Amino acid sequence: MNPFEHMDDWKKNMDQFFGENFWGQFDGLIKTSIPQINLYQTDHEIFVLINVPGMDSLDNIDVYVDYATLELKGAIDLGLGKDTASTQEITEGVFERKVHLPFPVRSDKIKATYKNGIVYVKLHRLVSETSRKNRVNVKLLADE
Secondary structure (H helix, E strand, O other): OOOOOOHHHHHHHHHHHHOHHHHHHHHHHHOOOOOOEEEEEOOOEEEEEEEOOOOOOHHHEEEEEEOOEEEEEEEEOOOOOOOOOOOOOOOOEEEEEEEEOOOOEEEEEEEEEEEOOEEEEEEEEOOOHHHOOOOOOOOOOOOO
């Protein structure tokens, strides 16, 4: 038995009782964030997998990287929006999502590809010019 089988009916009853905006308060708790992502890191690289099923054009997603933030904008459209779903587990719709990265990344060394519904993004750790080791001159103080 699926405990969420009658969730849509329950939601409609709650909408009628509390009003249509009742569920807006629970968006982050009930709906999963889209697109879904997996983030993997090594000492010097970050690999991000972004789940975007049904994308027929790469113009449907924008990926931005700024220092230690990955920003995703786009839409997931499975093309069946006019049909009534009896079960709907694949989340679709317009999305805008920011992901905080575990460390700053280089803007000149980013690779992104798309295959089988997954966007693969490879990022490289930013090594700042100011983090280089500098020799410090030690001076001898005269005894007083």
